[in-house]
Amino acid sequence: MTQSADTAPDQVARLLALVPYLLARGEVRLDDAATHFGTDADQIERDLRLLFMTGLSPGLPGDLIEVDLEALEGDRIIRVDNADYLARPVRFSPAEATALVVALRTMVEAAPTEARDVIERTLAKLEEAAGQDGEGLLRLHVTPTPLEASAVRPTLEAAIEHGHQVEITYHVPSRDQASQRVVDPRGLARVEEVLYLDAWCHTAQGDRAFRVDRILSATELDTPVLDPGARARDLTGGWFTDAETTTVTLRLAPPARWVVEYYPVTAQRPGPDDTVDVDLEVASEQWVQSLLLRLAPHATLLAPAAYAQAFTEAAQSTLSLYQADGVDS
Template sequence: MSTQTGDTAPDQVARLLALVPYLLARGEVRLEDAAAHFGTDADQIERDLRLLFMTGVSPGLPGDLIEVDLEALEGDRIIRVDNADYLARPVRFSPAEATSLVVALRTMVDTAPAEAREVIERTLAKLEEAAGQDGEGLLRLHVTPTPLESSAVVPVLESALAHGHQVEITYHVPSRDRESRRVVDPRGLARVEDLLYLDAWCHTAGGDRAFRVDRIVAATELDSPVADPGARARDLTGGWFTDAETTTVTLRLAPQARWVVEYYPVTGRRPGPDGTIDVDLEVASEEWVKSLLLRLAPHAELLAPAAYADAFTTAARTALRMYEDDGVDSE
C-alpha cells in the first residue's frame, strides 16, 4: 500500500519524531497498533521504520544508529527499537549551537509573517533565559568544544598513549545491552564533531576499532607495551568512510536497495544489468558490510572484493543451516 494521500515529507518527519519516544515508552508495540495510533496504515509505519534504522547521532559510525529488530517486524509484526536512549535526554546546547540559534531566530523574526512572529519571539526569549544572559552577551561568548575530556577514563587513555602501554577497557554495547572486557593497543584520541573516540587495535576482535569514549565504562593502563609502537592513529575526523586504510567495496543494487546511495558516501556509480546499479563505497569494517548486506537481502549483491564476497556467502550459508537444523522452513 502506498503512502496515504496528503502524507508529505514533513508529515513523515513529524511522525518519526513522535514514533521513537512512543516506542521507547512501551518497549514493544504491534505494528497495527502503532499504525492506528498515528492514523496511518501498517505499510507506511514499516517504511518509516526502515528509514529510522538509518538515522542516529552524528557522525553515524557503527553503534551510533537507531536499531530496529527487523526479524520481529517481518515475522511477528512486532516493533522493537534500540540504541535510541539519547532521545530521552534533555537537549543541551553548546555555546556555538545556542549562538547559531539566536542569530537565526533574530533573522527570522524581522521577516516572519505576523502569525509566526509571536512564536519566534517566545522561543528566542526562552533560549536567552536558558542561557542565563541576554542575547547580546550570548553572541559574545567564546565558543569552545564540548568538554568531553572530563570523562574519568580519558586521563587513563592519555597516560597509556604517552607510555606506549596496552589498556584493558570495559565497553558497553547498547545494541546488545551488555558490557565486554577487552585488551587494546591505543593509537590516539580523536574528536569527531561532539563525540570523542579511541582509535585502537583490539586484541579481542583481532582488528582496528574506534571506541566511543562515553561508552568506555572503565579503563586500566597495563604494564605490557603495545604490539606495534610505531603504528599511526587513523584519521577519523572525516568520518567512517574516508580513512586512508579503507577498502573499496562494489555492490550491485536492485531498485529496492537504491536508497543506499542516499545515505552513504558513494565514490562510484555505474548502470548494471536489468535495472540495477553498481556502486563503490569506501568502508573500514568487513563486519559493517556483512550487516548492510543482510539488511539489503535479497536486493543487493557484493561484487568485490572477492574475499568479502566469499566471507559473506559463508556467513549466510551458516545462518541458513542454523534455521534448517532447527526445522524452520527457509522458503
C-alpha cells in the first residue's frame, strides 16, 4: 500500500495548528517545528512561505502574516508577527454555533475513542455558552441510527485502536452471498445515514469501504495491520458505493491535478512531462467516464484497458453526433 503525498487539506490543517504553536513560543527552531508536526524542515519552510499570502481581509500588506525570512534562511529560526488575531477567542453567531453543534453531534457517533472525549468536551462548552446567552437553539441532539448501534462496531473500534487486523463476514446483496475476509481497518466514517468501515482488504488486495450494517460478524485478530501509518480515507464525497471496486489509473496534466485534492487517491507517482499518475478505487465505470469528460483534454485513462476502450468509443460516439449536425469538432 502506497501512502499518498502531502495534500492541500493536510497543509491547511498543519497551518491552522502551526501559527498558534509559534505564537505561544515566540520563536522556534525550524527542525524542532518539523519534528513537532511529524514532517520535514523543507515542508515547514514551504508552509511558512505560504503564510505571506494569508491574513485579514482585504489582504493589504499590513493585513498579512509576517515571517522573518532573514532568521529563517540564516539561523533556521521561525518568527512570525502580525498574527495575534489568531490567538483571540472566536465568537460565533447563533446560526454558526448551531451548525457547528449539529456537525459535532454527527461526528461524535463515528469518532475514534480518543477523539470522542475531545468532541464531547467541545460540545459541552458550546452548549453551556449558548445557554448563558439564552439561545436554546444549540441544544440539539442527533440520535444514533440502528446502523451505528451495530453489534460489530465495538469490535471494529477496538481493532482500529489496537492496530490489529479483523476477520469479517460481509454480505453482498447484489450477489446474495456472504464472504469471509481479513481486513486492515483504518477508520469508521458516517456518510449520510450509513456507517462505513474504511479498510485494506487482503482478499481483494485493495482499499474497500464496507457498510457496517452488512458486516454479519467481526473478530479482532492478534496480527497487526501491515501498514500502521495508513490514514483513513475521506469517504464523505459520496462518489463510491459499497459494491466491489476497480482500481483505475489516470495520468493527470497540471490543470487536472485538482483530482488529488478532491478524491481519495490510493497511490500517486510522477509521470512524464510534469504529469502525475494516480490510482483510485471506483465502483462505477460511468462515474469514471463522467470525470474524464470533465478533465478533457488534461487526463488520460491508463488502466484498466476495458475502461479506456469504452471511454474512447463513448467519446467518438459523442463527437459523431456533432459532426452529423455539421458542427466541426
